[in-house]
Amino acid sequence: MAAEQSYHYIQRMVKLRDGLPRPGAEIRFVERGGGGPGVVFTHGAGMDHTMFEAQADAVERAGYRTVLWDMRGHGESELHPGAHFSAADALADLTAVLDELGLERPVLVGHSLGGNLSQAFVREHAERVGGLIVVDSTWNAGPLSRIERLGLRMAAPMLGLIPAAKLPGIMARASAVSPGAVAQTESVFARMPKHTFLDVWRATVSLVSPDPAYRTPVPLGLIRGAQDGTGNIAKAMPLWARAEGVQEHVIPDAGHIVTLDAPEATTRALLHVLEQWRFDDPREQRSIG
Template identity: 55%
Template structure:
């Protein structure tokens, strides 16, 4: 586990984060529901060595960011991430989010289009996608379905659904085991809050979409290709990876991220 030496106290929670510092282009990594900053260990090692500044954090109630007396909501998550960016005085960082972190990062870019310079989404639903009746039903039933799973089985089942490699599954089990079932369901409900169909919306900054070849969570496998087509970008599909592609195939994802960053306007690129 990467040490998170810094603390930002916000609304009943001590948010923990780590910042590699430096003058390179800043990237802020936001993890998935039930996970924590550890899921980005490989990215935190790879990117600073190439001149980028990397910030990782634990969302409230996750990992080391406790207590979380105010509870987790979509609105509070947006407020927390914006406050962290402002606290660190980051100049238009690249937002990188996996699953819930991708939904959160989309929401930030949609609400505050001048706050970030680019968006990288790994295995997350398309927030503003038009939803079919079947997709509406799946969204509606997601939380009740999870609520029926016994608490003792939830970390294992979520890990198996999220990752392909045993290394990634083991870390997912560790992370999911830290969050009580009641709090996890609260986080899941907040994730659903980010899904607000707006078919005409287009991301106002450069966008990178990354999906594991074997990601079977939600409608990501079918919706992300449509999202890429709507935005006029090329979807990056990671061979052999599941929902947590950055842990199943870290080197391939690292290279995809770096390749995208090099296409961001040259005046904002990090030095080598």
Template identity: 55%
Template sequence: MVNLPSVLSLQGCDLRYADSGGDGLPLVFSHGAGADHVMFDAQRVHLRDRGYRVVVWDLRGHGLSRPAGVPFTAGQAVADLCALIGHLALDRPVLVGQSLGGNLGQAVVRRHPGLARALIVIGATSNTAPLSWRERLLVKAAAPMLSAMPARNLPGLMADASAVTQDARTDARRAFGQLSKKEFLQVWRATVAFLSPDPGYRTPVPLCLIRGERDGTGNIAAAMPRWAGTENVQEVVIPGAGHIANQDNPRAVSEAIEAFLRTLPVRGRPG
């Protein structure tokens, strides 16, 4: 675990982050809803040691970036990530996001197509894909279902649904336990707000899609393969991993990210 020594004060919140520095290709990792930067510990070390400049951060209201200051919304999350990129003067970083972080990365690329060099999404659906009636019903029902869960049970239930391995589940319980039920529901609603169907949209930068073989959350198991087909990219399916594939099988995810990065233009990339 890295302690996020640096601070960017923005809209009433001290956003905490860590930057490995250096001249390598910059990567910015954004975690999932209710999680924090710890979920990317293995990827941070793996890629830093190979010469990449790695930035991890805790989204507003998560981990060490507390208190949130202002409500967590989709628009505020986009503003925060763009502000962090500007603060660090990163030259077209690769955005890497898991779940909510993947939806956030998509939104930044869509709104600011020249800001990022590439996009890596782990365990998330396309923001712009059309939704079937069944999928719309699932999205609509999720918040009431979460609201009905006893607050004390929510971290454990979410962790067990998200991860397969015991280590990943244990860390997910720790992370989810940092948010109140009210805060988590606010973050969930923000995640849903990223969904904006636009069937003709195509990602304007190189795209890498990574999914856990055993991801049973939402519609990801069916939706990510469709997304890959629409974008004409090959999704990477991580063996034996659930929704939090980067913690269930960290080595496989780190290697998948590294392999994708090596397909990008050489400028700024480690040799």
């Protein structure tokens, strides 16, 4: 029922109202809320900002300055003809959005590819980030087995064998578990051409860069759907939590698209992490789950 309510709620969402011209793309975003700490939501591969609308509303009501945006080639952000999606361009776009809004040390919240992208941004620009919340995403710096490395290399070629008409439905059923979330996910996936989706998938893989010695230099929160069976997330995220000494928030009855499968539980976990950081001094406590 919650997922069905989330689906219909998302359909009524106000469009992103602000545009930012970028090389090869036009990025769309919206900033809401007052003068509280900034929270920037970055969606997953093939999805768009609507997957975070319920959480962004709750975070805004809690007094935060919220930003929703669509990565190039996703949702309302245009990818110009002949342009391709790359991780480097997406990182540069995120930087440009933060610069445009003048955000100082916001919390980055990223799902799947958005989580990989946010991790990479922190790795390059830790001084610009006040905290990192990763939702159903693998650990960029985490260890990979030989089989996992092979799986990463073969993912895009295998997806390329699936007919374009069937790909959105297959991906949606692999990503969500509730009927409403599956329907919404399939609808969003279907808007992206297959060749762009494969570029996006390659970009996601390129952000995985194992480094056993690396630890997240900003406060870290981790959220995962209990039924997430995509990639190695169910294995990697608990390992990451133990390595960093933070709590992993596991949401029952939810798959990879946890924000749509279990919007209320996901929102509670997100607010729990944010409120701990808001009232704790990050200079004394590096990472809080």
